[in-house]
Amino acid sequence: MPNTQEFEVVIIGGGPAGAATALTLARADRQILLVDKSDGSVFKVGEGLPPNAKPLLRDLGVMERFNRDRHLPSYGNVSAWGTPTLHSTDFIFNPHGHGWHLDRLRFDQMLREAASKAGTEVREETRMVKFVQVNGGGWQLTLEEKGKQAQVYCQWLVDCTGRASRVARNLGVKKSSEDQLLGFVTLFRIPDTALQSDRDSMTLIESTSQGWWYTALLPSERRVVVYFTDTDLETSKLARSVEGYTSLLDQTQHIYARLATYGYTLEGTPKVASANSSRLETFVGDDWLAVGDAALSFDPLSSQGITTALYSGLKAGEALQAHLSGDSDPLALYGENLSTIYDSYLHNRTVFYSYERRWLQSKFWQRRRLGN
Missing domain, CATH: 3.30.9.100 (D-Amino Acid Oxidase; Chain A, domain 2)
Structure with missing residues (x-):
């Protein structure tokens, strides 16, 4: 294709899910493009990183750099839930130690830099304005950076656009929500x-x-x-x-x-x-897959958002690497794994909301007690 750059995989969205996917694939010597529309200056909510994220940071090879960035250690939670009295849940007995309150802009930038260092081409302040599936397989993308457009071809397109699920939704994939x-x-x-x-x-x-x-x-x-x-x-x-x-x-x-x-x-x-709980009806399709919040989104009460983004990015990268090497089974297993995670999350969500019984006539709490 004349005047068109070619990549094996293009990832749309440079948050934790997108960067983890890119990093995993780049470490396997794949040709990867990571597209991120942000300029890294706008505050991002979602600062809580629990202790169980530590093994994921190690698996991604970024633990040393993460520690240098001096995120704020967090030693647990204090809550008034089901009672006006505060009760604490600390991390003192957690085998992974304490958690963190992140500087999200610094954290996301660290992950993108790690992906770039591994060989990913990273384009920031760039947005995808159009994508078309090509006869015979793959995608033709139109990207725009600072008013200039460029054409890119890829074999696989990865949706890491967050809760918007922009790629999947434009392909007609339905997204179901549990609440508002x-x-x-x-x-x-x-x-x-x-x-x-x-x-x-x-x-x-x-x-x-x-x-x-x-x-x-x-x-x-x-x-x-x-x-x-x-x-x-x-x-x-x-x-x-x-x-x-x-x-x-x-x-x-x-x-x-x-x-x-x-x-x-x-x-x-x-x-x-x-902040609703939602999931795509399918996470993998013909030459595309969804990762992180684009695939499934959690109530912030669960503190699962960033951890699942890192985990699903790592697993998506591994599954796609296996597929590009000739083994398609891991992609199906990736989708099944995400479905299992979401079903388990919904059960835990219902249990935790059921602990609050002070406002039985409240619409907000009735909906969650009934699991609607």
Whole structure:
């Protein structure tokens, strides 16, 4: 194809799932292109990395670099769930040690740099504007970077576009959702004149009548605060404005107290993010597959998002490497594995939400208690 670059695999989306897939394939000497539309400057929610991610970082060969980046150690969770009293779940007995609160921009960039060092061609601030399946196999892609378009051909196309599942959805693959959960994300900062600094890196979780909250200290010494509720509830309308958000925040006990203790002040306005549980009807198709949130998405209560992104990226890369080497079985097993993970997650989600029984007439909690 004249004036067209050719790759064995093109991965759309440069988050943890995309970078892990690219890194795994590049280490197997495959010709890989990783396309990421972001410029690395916009805050990304999703900072919690549990201890069980440590073996994945080792398997990807990035543990040493990860440790140098000085992400904030997190030693567990404190929650008021099913009771107004706080209860702690710490990582002291976890065989992998503590978890982390990440600088997500630095973490994602580290993974892309590792993929690049392994041989992946990484194009940032680049978006895919069109993709067409070619007769006889493979894909013709049109990419745009800083207003200029270029043509690329690949044998396999990997969807790592997050919850949008852009590739799969454009191919007509259906995505089923279990709920309508939204997250309203804010950042808080301690004033320079504050008399004391916040050093509590435990994640704090608190349930309320129409949803739940969490807050976590970031390496930047800011706090991320997120409120979760359903799209159709009145609380969802309130949380979109600063006034409504702060009025809901004032009704919390522990989240409010944590912010007030250190004199935190709100930065900017709430940002809305999808947080529902969902999955594609199929994860692998003719010359394409989906990875990470593009394949299956989790309620943030599970703390599974980044870990599953890394795991599915590693396994997708291994399965695709085997397929390109002539063994198709691992791709089918990859899809079966993701289905098993999602079914197990749904069971655990139902169990955990059932622990909260203080608001039996609340629509939010009724839906989760009934498993709807």
